Amino acid sequence: MYNLFEPGDLLNSPYEALLFDTEKHSFPVRSHWHHYMEIILMVEGTAIVENDEKKYLLHPGDMAALPPKSIHAIWNEVGKDEHLLYYVIKFDLNRFRENIGYVPQLKSAVLQAMENPEVSFFFSAKELIGFPVVEFINGCVKEAQSMHYGYYMIMYSYLNCLLVNILRIWRRRGFTPSYEVSAPSGSSIETITEYIDAHSDQPLKVEQLAIRCNMSYSFFAKQFRQIYGRSCKEYIEYIRVIKTEDMLLYTDYDMTYISQAAGFSDCSHMIKTFRKYKNITPKQFRMQNTKGSRGLSTPLL
Incomplete structure (x- = not known):
């Protein structure tokens, strides 16, 4: 994958x-x-x-x-x-x-x-x-x-x-940003998303990711949400949902294989998580979409 x-x-x-x-x-x-x-x-x-x-x-x-x-x-x-x-x-x-x-x-x-x-x-x-x-x-x-x-x-x-x-x-x-200076990039928490992406098909624990960043669990969780706008657990779920979506669109793999390749514990876990983010089941998503032509499961802005 x-x-x-x-x-x-x-x-x-x-x-x-x-x-x-x-x-x-x-x-x-x-x-x-x-x-x-x-x-x-x-x-x-x-x-x-x-x-x-x-x-x-x-x-x-x-x-x-x-x-x-x-x-x-x-x-x-x-x-x-x-x-x-x-x-x-x-x-x-x-x-x-x-x-x-x-x-x-x-x-x-x-x-x-x-x-x-x-x-x-x-x-x-x-x-x-x-x-x-x-x-x-x-x-x-x-x-x-x-x-x-x-x-x-x-x-x-x-x-x-x-x-x-x-x-x-x-x-x-009506939005005017404040006059503040951003912190330099390059810290381990700013590159941890690359690790999550590369290992999303494997079991990932937030506690272990915090250790990789040399942070306590509570500080890592707070910093991650501040930088990425969602919890680390939600980010891992979202990466897996996006990879599930990609396999539904561009492969003929069955649901069991996709759930395992995307890193979900089982097929039911994949269905539940996919519905959480896309408001539709993986099977329904595949049926409504064809290669090169994708339906909208969320409103256009």
Whole structure:
């Protein structure tokens, strides 16, 4: 079974940008996560973007921001197999740690937005009118393609402009992040999710994960919820549900095999947990979905 984690070279490739063409790239984009923040701007066609437990329907001109470590997937609208074009920008949010004037640290602002359930990372084409985000995204793609001297510096400038415009939209919506500095990344608890992903088919105990991070159980549990917005037990369950969903969509494995491969104790445990997160049983989910065309078991935002 594949891991959801998608490795990336944050040190040597902190920024990536391209125009994704479903006729040239593998599609649909299966569930995965990485340490980059990702921006999706729809150009042609209509796509569904799933980000953790939220789903967005993107029409041309719509944009979605996918925070670091969020589990996301992209596929066609149900019943359609149309050609899609969309911009993809990926960047290391840790590079944006400067405080300038009264504008909060950009990394800190995004992290605060992630912790606030009222803040949406979906931006409609109508809402983006007056904000030159297309110009900045297109500029990033052109620089990434040309790779001319200093292109990383130009991309960094464009991304700063893009993030500040996102903050302006959030402020218009009523969310203003506080002026605070985020802690440096790299601690063991910030990489424990890679271990969970790679070992999700095995028995995982929160107590053992706390020991791996050299923390007490209570401190680890508190820190994990603060960073990831859910308990460690819930995170393990969610990873297993996403892998179950992937096998239901892209394999012909039976329910017993899937439950074991995903790390559930038995088939009934898988069914109960899957229903908890998807409001539908695994069997019903498979029946309602076909390869390359996925139904919506949760409302679109």
